[in-house]
Amino acid sequence: MHFAKAAIEGNPFLGIFAKTNDSITLLPKNSSEKLKKICCEVLNTQVVTASVSNSNLIGIFSAMNSNGMVLPASLYDYELSELKNAGLNAAVVADKSSAFGNNILANDSACLVNPAMSNKSVRSIADCLGVEVMKGIVGGRKTVGASAVVTNNGMLAKTSVSDEELASLEGIFKVKGAVGTANMGVPFVGLCMLANKHGFVAGELTSGYELNRIDEAFGFIGR
Numbered sequence: 001m002h003f004a005k006a007a008i009e010g011n012p013f014l015g016i017f018a019k020t021n022d023s024i025t026l027l028p029k030n031s032s033e034k035l036k037k038i039c040c041e042v043l044n045t046q047v048v049t050a051s052v053s054n055s056n057l058i059g060i061f062s063a064m065n066s067n068g069m070v071l072p073a074s075l076y077d078y079e080l081s082e083l084k085n086a087g088l089n090a091a092v093v094a095d096k097s098s099a100f101g102n103n104i105l106a107n108d109s110a111c112l113v114n115p116a117m118s119n120k121s122v123r124s125i126a127d128c129l130g131v132e133v134m135k136g137i138v139g140g141r142k143t144v145g146a147s148a149v150v151t152n153n154g155m156l157a158k159t160s161v162s163d164e165e166l167a168s169l170e171g172i173f174k175v176k177g178a179v180g181t182a183n184m185g186v187p188f189v190g191l192c193m194l195a196n197k198h199g200f201v202a203g204e205l206t207s208g209y210e211l212n213r214i215d216e217a218f219g220f221i222g223r
Contacts, residue, residue, distance in 0.1 A: 002199035002220055004042045005206055006035055008056075012183050012203030015059045015149075015191040019101065021066050022152065022196045024048055024088065028056035044198035048086045051079055059191075063104035063145060064088070065111075066152075067130035072098035091128035095121040101190070105144040106131065107152050109174040114142045134172065139165070139187075146190040148177075153197045154218035156180050158187040180213035182206045 008017045008031060018039075019026045025045040027036060036047045052061040053074040063070045068089035071080070075092055083090040095117055097103045103114035106129055113122060115135040126133040138147035139160035148157040148169070155177030157166060170177050182192035183205040193202040195218060202214060215221050 001042060003211065003215065004038050004199075004201050005204045005211075006038050006201050007204045008035060012205045013191045014194050014201060014203055015101065015146075017056050017059050018194055019059050019062050019064055019069075020045060020194045020196050021064050022198065023066065024086065025194065026050050026058050026062075028058060030056065039194065039201060042199040042201055043194065043196050045196070050082055050086070053079075059101045060099050061101060063100040063106055063125075063129075065106045065129050065131065066108050068128035070100050070104060070125055070128050072100060074098065089128065091124065093121050093124045093128070097121075100145070102143045102146045105138065105148055105150055105190075107150045107173050107175070109152070110134070110172045112136045112138070112144045112169075112172065114144060116142060138169070143188075146188045149190050149193060149195050150175065150177075151195050151197050151218060156189050156195075156214055156217035158189060160187065176219060178213060178217035180210060180217060182210050182214065184210075
């Protein structure tokens with residue numbers, strides 16, 4: 001099975017609390033064994049428990065692709081050590097837009113960031129993630145990471161994204177995509193799910209129609 005629905009401590013907004021790439025999924029330290037198993041099986045990754053800035057908000061405060069992980073200056077030294085020991089190329093970037101999960105959208109081909117980020121931060125992010133970094137918006141929002149989810153196989157963007165904008169994003173990230181929602185109509189899909197090239201775990205409130213749309217967006221239909 002390449003998809004599942006789940007919650008973290010009863011909260012269906014998985015993207016707030018967790019982050020994944022194609023090999024490692026980071027979950028809060030209080031995550032249930034059931035959730036760990038779901039992520040391991042559906043995302044086909046190693047599951048590592050962690051914290052960021054002494055909180056469970058891993059998804060809000062971090063951004064990652066297969067090359068690296070961007071973290072805020074509020075990260076504690078012991079947390080950085082734990083992430084590096086897990087095999088992650090973790091880099092700390094100091095920027096006012098430090099909720100990097102909301103403000104960075106990346107896969108292994110490209111990265112889009114909140115236009116408010118400094119040029120110094122953009123250079124640091126590019127060095128960490130190993131891809132070209134551009135400033136931009138998604139669906140009229142600067143919070144690009146909350147407004148879309150991109151993997152190395154596909155992309156799901158908020159429903160206010162036009163066909164023309166979607167085509168532009170597809171060109172940037174070198175994947176096909178679609179627009180949709182999750183958790184019964186929430187447009188900020190980046191807050192609602194975890195996804196990689198192997199599968200996706202959506203918030204437990206996500207409807208069957210939304211799951212089908214997400215399937216299409218990430219390129220799983222017909223495989």
